[in-house]
Amino acid sequence: MKRTRPSAAKRKSYKDDSSDSDGEGDFRGSSDSDVPLARKKTADSKAKTNGSSKTNGTNGTSRTKAAPKYKEDSSSDSDAPLAKKAASKKTSTPTKTKVKTEPVSSSKSKQSTTTIKKRGKEDVDDKSKIKKVKKEEADDKSKVKKVKKEEDEDEDADAWWLNQKENEDESVKWTSLKHNGVYFPPEYVPHGVKMKYDGKPITLAPAVEEIAGFFGALLFTEHAENPTFQENFFKDFSKIAKAHKTSPEITSFKKCDFTPMYEYYQAEKEKRKNMTKEQKEAAKEEKLALDEMYGTCYLDGRKEKVGNYRIEPPGLFRGRGKHPKTGCLKLRVQPEQVSLNLSKDAPIPKAPAGHKWGAIVHDDTKTWLATWKENVNDSTKYVFLAAGSSLKGQSDLKKFETARALKKEIDWIRRGYMADLKDKKMFIRQRATAMYLIDRLALRAGNEKGEDEADTVGCCSLRFEHVTLEKPNIMHLDFLGKDSIRYQKTVEVDEQVFKNIRLFKREPAQEGDDLFDRLKTSELNKHLQNLMKGLTAKVFRTYNASFTFQDQLEKKTPKDGTIAEKLLAYNRANRDVAILCNHQRAVSKGHAGQIGKIEDKVRAYKYQRMKQKKMILSLEPKLKKKRPELLEPESDLEDDWIEEHEAQLMEKERERIKAKFEKDNLKRKENKEKPMPAGELKDLLKEVDVRAKELAKERKTGVVPPTRGATVEKCNAQILKLDERIAATRLTLTDKEENKQTALGTSKINYIDPRISAAWCEKHNVPLDKIFTKTLRDKFKWAMTVDADWEF
């Protein structure tokens, strides 16, 4: 069942579209829609949605709890917790979106600006454009250059992008398809390790042991600690245990102790790590053999890679966020459940011994090779071709061509929805407002979701509690999006958008009610299709991502920079896109430590700089007046730290001397010379002690006597060098900090037209493999033949 809006049925009765031609006036009371408790979701879940930002979470729960049931809409503007955010206000063009999330975000507001500022100039004939697109589309395709012959000579026949046939029936995906079926995970091999129940080891039948093992392997992970996960797991586990008549019967999760199994699997892991070279080699061989057998197929006579040919092994369903079914047992898939798709003339692969295939179909309008139903969510699983296959490549190309088509239409489309923001019909207003958000903020469409899924939203499914307003036109968004990733941004929106959202948030404003209460993604997409063939909500994401990337890349690339500098620019442009699309990753567990290390490095440089400065003063005391900056203490350099740092330096020095001494002696031995006496080493080490004392004295007096051969000039040069190093290290520091929770991969793989990257590499002489891994080069091979001047 769908998790339809609580008031879905009632909605009609009091908010019928036919009655709202009078615009804002129709938002009347009818407070009867009582929201099911199930709706009591909060946005603060999901540990990985960065604890740091959690603290200032302005989302629904806290405020709605306290807020009066029917508050004046104005109250939402002046909510206390938001007040301080006003600092983020920007007095700039209304369309500029200032995104304010984590510490550093200046770059991203820049990009939004550019995305936006082009609009509004040309005035165009709306309808005639549509026709034009088609023609241009065809032109663009022919522009794709002939392959410069490269390593792939014999693969020329595989270069589907060279002979793209026009007007081909798009629904037919292949004329011939042959493959070897799918690979099933090996049967379970019992290990006999006993879990404990009520403190005592308990014997389990293999089928039960296997499931206990699933949980045991996850012990001490977030999943195993999650109560929902435990509950779902235990329900399935105890049922199976009961069917196998364990004694005693397993009835209480609390009495279960899976640690023996946990330890067993840990040991297995360790074993795997310590495999000998030969064993590793053998494992590789095995994998290669499987790849050959199942990983390849023939599509229209061409050899192509299959993606996920392994049937998913049984295990515990690991739903993300607050998935109600997380922890449920995912059963082993039997061949009888699996259907294969191949051509009529293709030999039918043999099913595993003693088994039969569920069905054999010959559907040339489908790209899947195999499919089955999964038991937890009753969803369909597929085996598809790999990302580098022609089929995937073609749809990738099509996707980006649609996004490019949007680029040509975007101006009038934007003008259109901006005008619609004031439409009398509430439905149209909501639609326009949603389009605005999807376009400007790159939100996802936001389909309705079922009750037995995690409560996450996209644009059309936003609820009141996800949006708060702050006068004059600031909007705070805080909700869980796909994969329960938190979307938390503060943006400046168009005045009319602000007014509309305030209007949508009017009574009966209750937590749980939809912001866009009469808009569905299907209707939105239908409208988009009318504006442009192939246009759907997700195209805006693709378009904005690729456009932003190209734009930023152009601006950031230093024309005469080194490759490394250019790559930095590339990654920064990439990051802008990732931030736009809210692609996040968990902050790695070592992050804080790594930052600390780099900070220490900066401090070490500062320490050296301090020494140099003082040395200058010893050389030339007069400079105290002329260059007072020499007297200024370095920031962030505490006495305690210096002392410790020096101790470390000395310790390192001693280590170094010892190592060198031993190495020298080894050499002498080889040369049949006498080893140096141990006394020699002692003397060397004594020098270090002397140096340590000197340093202690310098610390006390603050005077650093010049080293041999030191001059003011040399010291100045040193200081300059240190300045540079400090700046550079600081840069990596901010870079790292900014990157810690931003994942660049997703946008690179799915949103950024690879031809932009290919052209850029060509233009700036950057080797392709610096930006695309082998798999990505393979996935994007259709895009690698563009000229340096290709434009998205």
Next chain:
DNA sequence: GCTTGGACTTAGGAGGATTAGG
């Protein structure tokens, strides 16, 4: 029409492989 589910893209994390740094 409206719902349901099929088919395909998009998503982050796990864990192994590789590279960098000490």
Next chain:
DNA sequence: CCTAATCCTCCTAAGTCCAAGC
């Protein structure tokens, strides 16, 4: 050379969108 950090691949969940089915 060894270890830690980073990169890359695999895995499968979770979206989007559309068309079938009522």
